[in-house]
Amino acid sequence: MPTVESLTAAASSVASQDNPPRQLTWSRQVLNLVDRTITLETALxxxxxxxxxxxxxRLHALVDQAIPQIMRQCEAVPPSAAPGSLPPHIAEAFYLRGTLASSSLFQEWVKKDLRQSFKDFETAARSGCHIGWFRIGRDYEGVQDIRRARDAFERGVRLGEKNCLYRMGMAQLQGHLELPMNPELAIPLLKQAADDADTESPQAAYILGMILLGEFAHIEIPSLALLRYLPRPSSSNPDPRQTEARRYIERAAYLCYAPAQTKIAWAYEFARMGCPFDPLLSVQFYSLASQQGEEEADMALSKWFLCGAEGHFEKEEYLAYTFAEKAARKGLANAEFAMGYYNEVGVGTKADIGMAKRWYEKAAQHNNADALARLRALSSLHPESLSRTQHESITHNKLVRKRTQAKDSSAAAGRRPVVAPTGTSDGGRFAAEVAQNGLAASSRLMAPVRSNGPSPAPYPSSSPPQVQAQPQPMPSQAPRPSQSQTPPSSGRPSPASAAAPLPVPDAGRGRGRFHFGRKSAERNQLPQSSTPPSGNAGKPISLDGPSGAKTASSNPAAPRTFAEMGYHSQALDDKECIIM
Incomplete structure (x- = not known):
């Protein structure tokens, strides 16, 4: 994807050439980069x-060139011009101006004006920029005018617009937009959107992959609705459903979709979905997701570096501590519990019972039962803190052994790592370099949010590694539902159950074509695991306990996520230890 460097390098030639389509393309790339930057920074x-x-x-300088270029192209269109007569780049210019007018950002260039933004979206849509129909539908949906919203989405569907295909597919799947649940109609819409997925709209590929994996057990999807889109089983492909699931999820991961990157990293970690056991590739995908603010990926990296991977890279407790802290600062209860555990045992830091208790208290406030158990154990008349010996036993039994089993099953099936092991020295350098990218984002997170939790005490000897119909009527100007972050799930399941809630693809994670980082239903909250509560003060640590809620939440006016709608993915056979 374009970067500040690449866009800056092209800026002068774009400005000097009389090439409006190229100027528009470059300007769109600048706005998409703004969106990705804001989304990442606000996630961290x-x-x-x-x-x-x-x-x-430099990004501000790019914006100062991009927005005037967009405005000039729109202003050059005479008022008498018929919408259908506009060339494609002008139609997209109106769409981009509409996104600017719908935002309160860059008001020195474009004042926020929802009425004007709606008109621009309509002009764009009627001139062939089909994503305009999606934004019109979202505007109507925002003011609860469901009939007109559905009409706009259906117009986009008839034109093959992937965001509309995805929105209507999810509506048919879950019975939204005043439609009955109809998986038979939903699957072809989702498949078309998944096949057309790109870096701006990758969600459908991920969702279809999760459906094929059976992660939507609460919705009865007839087998025929899926089988008609799968290849026939063969000796080389005995399980086409799993093969297609992996293909779609991997596609979304390569399109930079963080939940898919987390999912495929989990598959390489535990040799699932037909993937080989591949620690280095797992770390790489987790790191990519971590860089996009995925706290689940942060905790997965913490667990990788807690133990290392024999023949690939050694354990690095400093990294285990740092990635857990990164997730804990964002309110992930299991990460807060892990921080308590690391401080209690002395993992990546000096053992500090007082600090451990403060982290356990934060996790307990978020309904983490294991944190309550540790607090009881540490506050009794005869405090029972965990020893290093107990820690080594726990990690061996619950992490090392599980990964060894994955490695053995992968080898037995003839699946070999994509990234061949080259020894712990080379692998360690690779893993450290990959992790360093995630830590670069972590460094931006730590300082501003120290007040959110107790300050850690880094171990002194540790150091970071150097690695043409009637015009559409305007929606009512009644208050619109918030586009803010959806309520977080109440737990931290394994990424295996990570059916990220994605019924609305227009915002968040830099997706859906420039929305200035607005967090929406795509905030990637993972549904709660159905693991029953366990653990008590008599146990040194529970290995299968429940997760707690995250700290911050917002409340959109209507449910937009699977978690909000009561979706919880089916329980896993291999429950993971909260820390391990």
């Missing part, structure tokens, strides 16, 4: 204001 530090998320002066 939820307290930061969107305007303050843009700290790169």
């Amino acid at each position: 530090n939820p307290s930061i204001d969107q305007a303050h998320a843009l700290t790169e002066p």
Whole structure:
């Protein structure tokens, strides 16, 4: 994807050439980069204001060139011009101006004006920029005018617009937009959207993959609705359903979709979905997701570096501690529990019972039962803190052994790592370099949010590694539902059950074509595991306990996520230890 460097390098030639389509393409790429930057920064530090998320002066310079180019192309169109007569780049210019007018960012260039943004979306849609129909539908949906919203989405579907295909597919699947649940109609819509997925709209590929994996057990999907889109079983492909699931999820991962990256990293970690056991590739995908603010990926990296991978890379407790802290600062209860555990045992830091108890208290406030158990154990008349010996036993039994089993099953099936092991030295350098990218984002997170939790005490000897119909009527100007982050799930399941809630693809994670980082239903909250509570003060640590809730939440006016709608993916056979 374009970067500040690549866009800056092209800026002068774009400005000097009389080539409006190229100028429009470059301007769109700048706005998409703004969106990705804001989304990443606000994911890493939820307290930061969107305007303050843009700290790169070069990015501001790019914006100062991009927006006037968009405005000039729109203003050059005479008022008498018929919408259908506009060339494609002008139609897209109106769409981009509409996104600017719907935002409160960059008001020095474009004042926020929802009425004007709607008109621009309509002009764009009627001129062939089909994503305009999606934004019109979202505007109507935002003011609960469901009939007109559905009409706009259906127009987009008839034109093959992937965001509309995805929205209507999810509506048919779950019975939204005043439609009955109809998986037979939903699957072809989702498949078309998945086949058309790109870096701006990758969600459908991930969702279809999760459906094929059976992660939607609460919705009865007839086998025929799926089988008609699968290849026939063969000796080389005995399980086409799993093969297609992996293909779609891997596609979304390569399109930079963080939940898919987390899912495929989990598959390489535990040799699932037909993937080989591949520690280095697992770490790489987890790191990519971590860089996008995925706290589940942060905790997975913490667990990788807690034990290392024999023949691939050694354990690095400093990294285990740092990635757990990164997730804990964002309110992940299991990460807060892990921070208590690491401080209690002395993993990546000096053992500090007082610090451990403070982290356990934070996790307990978020309904983490294991944290309550540790607090009881540490507050009794005869405190029972965990020893290093107990720690080594726990990690061996619950992490090392599980990964060894995955390695053995992968070898027995003839599946070999994509990234061949080259020894712990080379593998360690590779893993450290990959992890360093995630830590670069971590460093932006730590300082501004120290008040969110107790400050850690890094172990002194540790150091970071150097690695043409009637015009559409305007929606009512009644208050619109928030586009903010959806309520977090109440737990931390394994990524195996990570059916990320994605009924609305227009915002968040830099997706859906430039929305200035607005967090929406795509915030990737993972549904709660159905693992029953376990653990008590008599046990040194529970290995199968429940997860707690995250700290921050917002409340959209209507349910937009699977978690909000009561979706919880089916229980796993291999429950993971909260820390391990």
